[in-house]
Amino acid sequence: MSFSSSSPLDVLQQVFGYDSFRGNQHEIIEHVVNGGDALVLKPTGGGKSLCYQIPALVRKGTGIVVSPLIALMQDQVDALLELGVRAAFLNSTLDWREARQVEQAFRAGQLDVLYVAPERLLTERCLALLEEGDIALFAIDEAHCVSQWGHDFRPEYLGLSLLAERWPQVPRIALTATATTATRHEIIQRLGLEQAGLFISSFDRPNICYRMVEKREVKRQLLDFIQSEHREDCGVVYALSRSRVEDTAEFLARNGIAALPYHAGLSATQRAQNQARFLREEGVVMVATIAFGMGIDKPDVRFVAHIDMPKSVEGYYQETGRAGRDGLPATAWLAYGLQDVVQQRRMIDESTGDEVFRRRSAAQLDAMLGLCETVDCRRQRLLAYFDQAIGPCGNCDVCLSPPESWDGTVAAQKLLSAVYRLWRERGQRFGAIHLIDILRGKSTDRIRQNQHDALSVFGVGKDLSEQAWRGVLRQLLARNILAVDQEGYGTLALTDESRAVLKGDATLMLRKETLDARKTRPARQR
Numbered sequence: 001m002s003f004s005s006s007s008p009l010d011v012l013q014q015v016f017g018y019d020s021f022r023g024n025q026h027e028i029i030e031h032v033v034n035g036g037d038a039l040v041l042k043p044t045g046g047g048k049s050l051c052y053q054i055p056a057l058v059r060k061g062t063g064i065v066v067s068p069l070i071a072l073m074q075d076q077v078d079a080l081l082e083l084g085v086r087a088a089f090l091n092s093t094l095d096w097r098e099a100r101q102v103e104q105a106f107r108a109g110q111l112d113v114l115y116v117a118p119e120r121l122l123t124e125r126c127l128a129l130l131e132e133g134d135i136a137l138f139a140i141d142e143a144h145c146v147s148q149w150g151h152d153f154r155p156e157y158l159g160l161s162l163l164a165e166r167w168p169q170v171p172r173i174a175l176t177a178t179a180t181t182a183t184r185h186e187i188i189q190r191l192g193l194e195q196a197g198l199f200i201s202s203f204d205r206p207n208i209c210y211r212m213v214e215k216r217e218v219k220r221q222l223l224d225f226i227q228s229e230h231r232e233d234c235g236v237v238y239a240l241s242r243s244r245v246e247d248t249a250e251f252l253a254r255n256g257i258a259a260l261p262y263h264a265g266l267s268a269t270q271r272a273q274n275q276a277r278f279l280r281e282e283g284v285v286m287v288a289t290i291a292f293g294m295g296i297d298k299p300d301v302r303f304v305a306h307i308d309m310p311k312s313v314e315g316y317y318q319e320t321g322r323a324g325r326d327g328l329p330a331t332a333w334l335a336y337g338l339q340d341v342v343q344q345r346r347m348i349d350e351s352t353g354d355e356v357f358r359r360r361s362a363a364q365l366d367a368m369l370g371l372c373e374t375v376d377c378r379r380q381r382l383l384a385y386f387d388q389a390i391g392p393c394g395n396c397d398v399c400l401s402p403p404e405s406w407d408g409t410v411a412a413q414k415l416l417s418a419v420y421r422l423w424r425e426r427g428q429r430f431g432a433i434h435l436i437d438i439l440r441g442k443s444t445d446r447i448r449q450n451q452h453d454a455l456s457v458f459g460v461g462k463d464l465s466e467q468a469w470r471g472v473l474r475q476l477l478a479r480n481i482l483a484v485d486q487e488g489y490g491t492l493a494l495t496d497e498s499r500a501v502l503k504g505d506a507t508l509m510l511r512k513e514t515l516d517a518r519k520t521r522p523a524r525q526r
């Protein structure tokens with residue numbers, strides 16, 4: 001089939017069967033059709049594929065699409081073939097005979113679109129092959145994989161800079177849904193896109209309602225959330241470890257939810273099977289590590305739940321972005337607690353990365369904590385992270401039911417004094433639970449053994465519940481007024497910021513704990 005005399009709009013309508021372009025698709029497509037390089041930032045579900053598929057059809061030659069998602073190439077190619085587009089892929093799943101056929105078709109100019117895995121593309125054999133055919137464009141999908149700081153870094157992506165050197169006249173279009181300024185600059189620099197047109201779309205996903213609750217019995221809370229708001233709905237639950245994935249999937253299944261596990265420890269067959277059921281059946285809840293989801297196009301995911309705090313706002317945005325791609329109301333629900341903060345701070349301290357890596361990880365974690373603890377609109381905060389300014393959204397827990405705040409200065413002083421005295425007077429450091437026991441004047445074995453009932457701070461915090469203290473502690477940690485000790489073990493230590501609070505130079509407004517998630521539930525619109 002030839003479309004080289006057709007306009008992009010003709011192709012959109014006649015090949016893809018859509019009436020009109022979405023957002024800035026037309027602008028991007030024209031730019032690339034005319035031979036310009038482009039960097040396209042669009043949220044998941046924003047319609048990135050057409051931005052290179054249509055120019056690949058309109059321009060002479062084959063569009064080469066570099067994608068790390070080998071598992072999805074078959075599906076993408078099948079979908080195009082069904083539309084009458086001559087598409088194929090080259091990756092490790094083909095045997096040599098099949099690969100040979102694809103290569104011949106390319107040489108003969110019989111392909112409109114060819115998907116290639118990056119490691120394959122960079123082989124001499126493949127580069128030589130490309131020299132023998134006509135190339136319409138290079139599309140570099142999931143371009144953030146070139147970022148060494150991102151969670152999806154692929155070393156092969158660094159080699160892609162040679163495309164510009166070897167084929168300077170062929171337009172390149174890089175696409176990603178990851179959009180912090182830092183990542184954007186890194187993509188531009190590493191892929192040599194300084195001259196490229198920059199196309200940035202809004203990252204707002206207005207149909208997603210963002211909610212964050214304090215973690216208590218998280219599995220119960222999750223079950224309660226699903227049963228009361230998303231019964232029979234399809235959803236994804238993210239957890240940080242394999243064992244938590246297994247455990248949670250089992251718990252949900254026992255309680256009548258069609259839940260399946262997904263993590264890298266399962267066999268490839270098992271993973272493929274669970275993924276297929278998630279895609280085809282209705283109302284399946286996938287409990288997964290972040291290994292699950294990249295490139296999965298299921299429009300009717302009604303909720304994404306996090307039962308462990310993600311490591312960065314970018315990760316959180318990506319993962320929650322898999323909800324509600326059909327534009328209908330969806331929920332992003334997250335439960336986080338003191339333990340998340342302590343654990344992640346510790347993981348960073350104990351990581352083998354260098355100083356720069358640690359500082360960057362710590363900054364990412366701080367931004368995520370800031371989002372969890374904010375008393376302003378969540379969406380405002382989230383989009384500000386992507387340099388996008390909006391007003392309060394009306395569709396997040398903070399907007400729907402503004403959290404109360406309280407003057408926590410005195411409470412914080414009590415807590416910090418306890419940490420200070422333990423260290424100064426006894427040379428000891430303890431973790432959160434024990435500190436709270438001291439403040440609340442509890443008589444545990446550990447208190448008696450250490451004679452902590454003799455401390456002047458023993459029992460000075462009886463006025464607050466254990467839960468309230470956990471909230472104070474968590475918020476102090478989130479604001480770096482208290483630190484997880486570098487030595488590990490999750491013990492707590494003072495920081496430079498502690499002094500101002502201890503001296504009474506600063507008033508500390510704290511967020512009251514959100515006790516009941518359902519209080520903030522918006523009226524259901526479906």
Ligand code: ADP
Pocket residue numbers: 018019020021022025042043044045046047048049050297
């Ligand atoms: P992304 O790669 O940005 O996550 P996709 O390219 O997979 O998004 O597009 C998401 C969905 O939107 C797909 O089902 C696609 O067919 C659909 N879509 C894209 N552009 C249009 C359009 N102009 N009109 C209607 N549907 C579109």
Ligand code: ZN
Pocket residue numbers: 377378379380392393394395396397398399400
């Ligand atoms: Zn809001």
